[in-house]
Amino acid sequence: MGRKIGFLSLGLAALWLAAPVETAAMDDESCVSCHADAGMVGDAYVIDPLRYDTTAHAGLGCVACHESVTWDHPDDGQPLSRAGCLDCHQDIYEEYAQSGHAQYADCGDCHNPHLVRGPTTISGHDMNRNCAVCHETSGLVRSHGSWLPQAALHLEMLPCISCHSGSENIVISLYLTRRPLHPDSGAPARGLPFELAGYEDLKLLSEQEKISSLIDTDGDGFISLAELRSFNRNRDNRNLRLKGMLTPEIVTHDFGILANRWDCTFCHASGPGAMQTSFVAFPRQDGSFERLAVEKGAVLDVLYGTPDFYIVGATRSATLNYIGLAILAAGLIMPVGHGTLRFLTRKNRR
Amino acid sequence: MTTHSSKRVYLQPTPVRIWHWLNALGIVTLGLSGAQIRFPEYINLFGSYKAAIELHNTAGILVALSFTFWFFYYTCIARKMTQLYVPSSDDLRHGLLRQSVYYFFNYFRGKPSPHHPTPDNKFNPLQKSAYLAIMFVLMPLVSLSGILLMNIAPLREIVLLIGGLKILVGIHFLLSCAMFAFLFTHLYLATLGKTPLAYFKPMWNGWEEIDEHESETTLESGHHG
Numbered sequence: 001m002g003r004k005i006g007f008l009s010l011g012l013a014a015l016w017l018a019a020p021v022e023t024a025a026m027d028d029e030s031c032v033s034c035h036a037d038a039g040m041v042g043d044a045y046v047i048d049p050l051r052y053d054t055t056a057h058a059g060l061g062c063v064a065c066h067e068s069v070t071w072d073h074p075d076d077g078q079p080l081s082r083a084g085c086l087d088c089h090q091d092i093y094e095e096y097a098q099s100g101h102a103q104y105a106d107c108g109d110c111h112n113p114h115l116v117r118g119p120t121t122i123s124g125h126d127m128n129r130n131c132a133v134c135h136e137t138s139g140l141v142r143s144h145g146s147w148l149p150q151a152a153l154h155l156e157m158l159p160c161i162s163c164h165s166g167s168e169n170i171v172i173s174l175y176l177t178r179r180p181l182h183p184d185s186g187a188p189a190r191g192l193p194f195e196l197a198g199y200e201d202l203k204l205l206s207e208q209e210k211i212s213s214l215i216d217t218d219g220d221g222f223i224s225l226a227e228l229r230s231f232n233r234n235r236d237n238r239n240l241r242l243k244g245m246l247t248p249e250i251v252t253h254d255f256g257i258l259a260n261r262w263d264c265t266f267c268h269a270s271g272p273g274a275m276q277t278s279f280v281a282f283p284r285q286d287g288s289f290e291r292l293a294v295e296k297g298a299v300l301d302v303l304y305g306t307p308d309f310y311i312v313g314a315t316r317s318a319t320l321n322y323i324g325l326a327i328l329a330a331g332l333i334m335p336v337g338h339g340t341l342r343f344l345t346r347k348n349r350r
Numbered sequence: 351m352t353t354h355s356s357k358r359v360y361l362q363p364t365p366v367r368i369w370h371w372l373n374a375l376g377i378v379t380l381g382l383s384g385a386q387i388r389f390p391e392y393i394n395l396f397g398s399y400k401a402a403i404e405l406h407n408t409a410g411i412l413v414a415l416s417f418t419f420w421f422f423y424y425t426c427i428a429r430k431m432t433q434l435y436v437p438s439s440d441d442l443r444h445g446l447l448r449q450s451v452y453y454f455f456n457y458f459r460g461k462p463s464p465h466h467p468t469p470d471n472k473f474n475p476l477q478k479s480a481y482l483a484i485m486f487v488l489m490p491l492v493s494l495s496g497i498l499l500m501n502i503a504p505l506r507e508i509v510l511l512i513g514g515l516k517i518l519v520g521i522h523f524l525l526s527c528a529m530f531a532f533l534f535t536h537l538y539l540a541t542l543g544k545t546p547l548a549y550f551k552p553m554w555n556g557w558e559e560i561d562e563h564e565s566e567t568t569l570e571s572g573h574h575g
């Protein structure tokens with residue numbers, strides 16, 4: 001408490017000079033000194049500074065959104081004001097209001113104001129997590145399965161917003177997944193399906209180096225095809241696999257059903273030219289993701305570039321095409337070669 | 351039945367013929383729709399991409415079932431699998447060579463084929479070996495890889511065991527190319543009868559026509575076999 005008073009007097013002194021007394025307010029550190037501590041405020045009111053401090057909202061200050069806070073907080077028991085998203089995100093608000101979905105969910109249903117992230121620093125799984133609160137996955141697999149083959153696979157590999165909004169700049173994001181650890185032995189459990197690897201797991205595996213060093217071995221902040229291949233071929237990494245998702249870099253809030261997503265060619269039939277931009281996204285301690293660019297075209301590599309990512313019609317490998325062509329050509333040797341001789345010797349068989 | 355005055359041998363029973371042509375249709379459909387699935391910006395034979403995929407999946411299931419049916423027909427009902435399709439040791443020692451020499455040499459000189467088909471021994475050693483590769487190696491592997499591709503999420507662990515989706519697709523694609531390579535050869539071999547259509551007729555109506563003196567040897571070997 002002593003520290004708190006100290007901060008308060010400092011803050012007050014500053015505000016005396018700048019503004020009328022009534023708007024003088026606690027600074028973020030004071031708020032967090034109580035609100036980081038579940039024992040003091042209760043689980044429901046905890047703000048984790050580790051995760052909050054790196055969000056775009058942290059720079060605004062708690063009070064910008066909780067204006068009504070006074071020095072009597074929390075003793076006065078008064079509920080605090082909460083700024084509406086409309087105050088600062090008018091464009092998005094209006095865009096969203098026009099979508100049919102606005103009647104079903106508010107900004108707050110999909111965003112925790114203390115954990116906001118941009119689309120390039122969040123994982124595709126996180127984008128879907130909020131949708132899943134209201135849209136039950138098994139029901140979606142059933143409804144989408146009526147027109148979409150392998151619906152469960154699609155729903156796992158795509159953020160819903162890649163189909164249900166006009167979001168743009170769709171790129172391939174690769175995430176590290178791993179076998180969950182067995183509760184008893186602590187070793188990777190072979191039978192269990194791969195799941196998204198968290199920061200702590202990967203920190204252990206990278207032996208206290210930067211997590212990205214697991215793949216970016218030369219540490220230049222760029223992942224070459226050679227680095228990707230050697231990561232995928234390394235036996236030590238057999239419990240780690242890269243999973244690819246098609247995530248948008250620019251998000252729009254016109255949620256709804258888009259006619260052109262019925263059309264499989266939106267993703268599948270673009271040919272190898274369209275699907276070359278990819279990133280590996282590594283988890284950071286604050287729950288966000290850091291993207292490292294991957295060499296162009298790495299997803300088209302024959303086998304070891306991205307062994308678990310393949311979109312039919314879009315990420316085929318040219319090498320494989322040539323081998324296939326050679327096989328087909330071999331099949332023509334008999335008809336063409338023999339056929340020619342047969343034609344030339346046709347008189348012998350009269 | 352071979353004593354029939356028209357010197358004909360009933361070579362292909364009806365179920366086999368139905369199976370063969372359905373299978374042929376299925377495999378051609380699979381090859382064409384597969385080509386559209388892999389090269390959509392160049393090939394559009396079935397309207398939409400989705401149509402190609404649905405067709406490929408349906409034909410894939412049908413061909414896989416038909417293959418299973420073929421397998422059981424010959425192992426359980428006809429019980430002739432090994433006899434018909436597995437080259438005998440004699441085939442391996444002499445037959446393959448003899449038949450190759452025939453196709454690549456004597457054929458051009460106008461000599462007769464050393465092999466005479468009967469219901470129990472209807473394929474020559476070369477055909478037998480090719481069929482063996484196709485029916486026991488390519489077909490099962492293409493079908494299995496295809497069935498895995500059709501169920502990636504539920505069968506993920508098996509896909510991982512194989513080495514990943516890319517390897518699986520690679521296997522499926524290259525084997526399907528091999529299948530078509532065979533198909534070219536197979537079709538061509540089938541035109542090497544007395545007339546180019548001679549071998550197609552038995553597959554169509556079941557009967558093979560053979561020369562008088564040939565039919566006698568055929569009958570004999572038929573009695574022994």
Ligand code: HEM
Nearest residue numbers: 380381384385387388403406410493496497499500523526
């Ligand atoms: C026999 C059973 C078969 C099954 C169950 C099967 C199944 C599949 C599946 C599930 C795919 C992924 C796309 C899709 O869902 O349609 C696929 C792709 C493909 N299939 Fe098949 N297939 C079979 C046989 C064949 C055959 C006989 C050929 C050709 C001779 C063939 C050629 C292809 C090709 C070229 C692709 C494109 C894959 C790529 O992008 O490389 N398939 N198949």
